[in-house]
Amino acid sequence: MGKYILSLDQGTTSSRAILFNHEGAIVETAQREFEQHFPKPGWVEHDANEIWTSVLACIAEVLRKADVDPEQIAGIGISNQRETTVVWDRATGKPIYHAIVWQSRQTEEIVQELRNEGYNDLFKEKTGLLLDPYFSGTKVKWILDHVEGAREKANNGELQFGTIDSWLVYKLSGGQAHVTDYSNASRTLMFNIYDLKWDDELLEILSVPKSMLPEVRPSSEVYAHTVPYHFFGKEVPIAGIAGDQQAALFGQAGFEQGMVKNTYGTGGFLVMNTGEEPVDSKNSLLTTIAWGVDGKVEYALEGSIFVSGSAIQWLRDGLKLIETSPESEEYATRVESTDGVYVVPAFVGLGAPYWDSEARGAVFGITRGTKKEHFIRATLESLAYQTKDVVDAMVADSGIDVKSLRVDGGAVTNDFLMQFQSDLLDVQVDRPVINETTALGAAYLAGLAVGYWKDKEEIAKQWKVDTTFTPEMKQEKRDELYKGWKKAVEAARVFK
Numbered sequence: 001m002g003k004y005i006l007s008l009d010q011g012t013t014s015s016r017a018i019l020f021n022h023e024g025a026i027v028e029t030a031q032r033e034f035e036q037h038f039p040k041p042g043w044v045e046h047d048a049n050e051i052w053t054s055v056l057a058c059i060a061e062v063l064r065k066a067d068v069d070p071e072q073i074a075g076i077g078i079s080n081q082r083e084t085t086v087v088w089d090r091a092t093g094k095p096i097y098h099a100i101v102w103q104s105r106q107t108e109e110i111v112q113e114l115r116n117e118g119y120n121d122l123f124k125e126k127t128g129l130l131l132d133p134y135f136s137g138t139k140v141k142w143i144l145d146h147v148e149g150a151r152e153k154a155n156n157g158e159l160q161f162g163t164i165d166s167w168l169v170y171k172l173s174g175g176q177a178h179v180t181d182y183s184n185a186s187r188t189l190m191f192n193i194y195d196l197k198w199d200d201e202l203l204e205i206l207s208v209p210k211s212m213l214p215e216v217r218p219s220s221e222v223y224a225h226t227v228p229y230h231f232f233g234k235e236v237p238i239a240g241i242a243g244d245q246q247a248a249l250f251g252q253a254g255f256e257q258g259m260v261k262n263t264y265g266t267g268g269f270l271v272m273n274t275g276e277e278p279v280d281s282k283n284s285l286l287t288t289i290a291w292g293v294d295g296k297v298e299y300a301l302e303g304s305i306f307v308s309g310s311a312i313q314w315l316r317d318g319l320k321l322i323e324t325s326p327e328s329e330e331y332a333t334r335v336e337s338t339d340g341v342y343v344v345p346a347f348v349g350l351g352a353p354y355w356d357s358e359a360r361g362a363v364f365g366i367t368r369g370t371k372k373e374h375f376i377r378a379t380l381e382s383l384a385y386q387t388k389d390v391v392d393a394m395v396a397d398s399g400i401d402v403k404s405l406r407v408d409g410g411a412v413t414n415d416f417l418m419q420f421q422s423d424l425l426d427v428q429v430d431r432p433v434i435n436e437t438t439a440l441g442a443a444y445l446a447g448l449a450v451g452y453w454k455d456k457e458e459i460a461k462q463w464k465v466d467t468t469f470t471p472e473m474k475q476e477k478r479d480e481l482y483k484g485w486k487k488a489v490e491a492a493r494v495f496k
């Protein structure tokens, strides 16, 4: 009877369960979307119980579809949308408020107050993050401030906080374990990434009692076992946890210092492995923990791009210029260039390295001769330009030359985009055979903990390239194109 690793990838819009075999290949998948709640403009919330039931449904479905018996599951790995915050009652396990999603801006006021009090640098020095509503710390404070009786309960030790990984382990283990891993803790604005502890001073500033916080553990070890009634009578070890972007770097076998992965999903996420030393960013990137594995913690530099593949969705659903996202490639290749057109898709401001929440989208360089094809091509190219902005910042911060980019996410099937990316960066772009790198990373972490895979070397050998794109563009052309992009971004930022 074969053995498998069950990977749970709990994302922002859907939950997935994927079964991997010993070769790191996908055996079966199941996926469930769940409701997005927008109670006020800029607020985004999830029902944590719905997240949990969606995960359970995926587990049941994937096992049934693959005709796999729970006995055959060697371990469970979890990767999750990061920063999203759940607070639940220790005694009943019931969330006291919806999960506040990483995208939500409802703590803007709290953040502004903290900035006004001059805490920006302190948070950055200790957590590697920026003082922004994106991260969990101010979300916990918001819940304690706004839910009736919550503050008192928290002070009495009756509440627990967790990011989605903690919440899932808590539920899977029947309330036995309250844990998180280093990579998730490093996204909370409460965890000191240098001394690897919850930071008393920051907790005091945020008025968050330490008793609420999960225990922080390595990313690969057995944290707990599932309660038998969820898994048809079997206790399965929960053995790997990582935030989804870090899990993707692990799934891309980005184990060496200087290796970079880029995800082209709804948003874009670049993560560079910087090894055992954290790199302080001077260019508005985040310093974060990649993972804790093999008895040590390794660090990463991260840049998030708010709008990546969703710009193509906008062409499809908003402007109705294309019927499907892949069609964008066909249009883009019908013309030789954008003919000087630049699209800056700053629909919700600009992320790294600009962090300009007030910037708005803009299109430049239109003439009477501009055609739909130019417009579509310029939108696709904007994904690559934004990536170059972040890669340049990474190189400047780390002093490490990027030799290749390992890519994943929905838009990487677009060969035009991948070639343009390689041309623009003057770097090799590697698209692997397995695009589900997030789930694979969590599977690897769990598999390592239970001895399903021996070590990282064995895993690195499993990483297989599907297509390599190599730079073909002349330096002069590259410089000219990028100069135009920089001008377009600058101009877009002026219009507020």
Ligand SMILES: Nc1ncnc2c1ncn2[C@@H]1O[C@H](COP(=O)(O)OP(=O)(O)O)[C@@H](O)[C@H]1O
Pocket: 011, 013, 264, 265, 266, 267, 308, 309, 310, 311, 312, 313, 325, 326, 327, 328, 329, 409, 410, 411, 412, 413, 414
């Ligand atoms: N061939 C393509 N060319 C360009 N964009 C694409 C293509 N295929 C999918 N996309 C874009 O990729 C995104 C979906 O990627 P995915 O990784 O599934 O997203 P997420 O996990 O963030 O929900 C969508 O925004 C879609 O427009």
Ligand SMILES: O=P(O)(O)OC[C@H](O)CO
Pocket: 010, 011, 012, 013, 080, 081, 082, 083, 102, 243, 244, 245, 265, 266
């Ligand atoms: O769920 P995703 O793939 O949109 O990822 C969300 C990120 O973890 C947010 O930081």
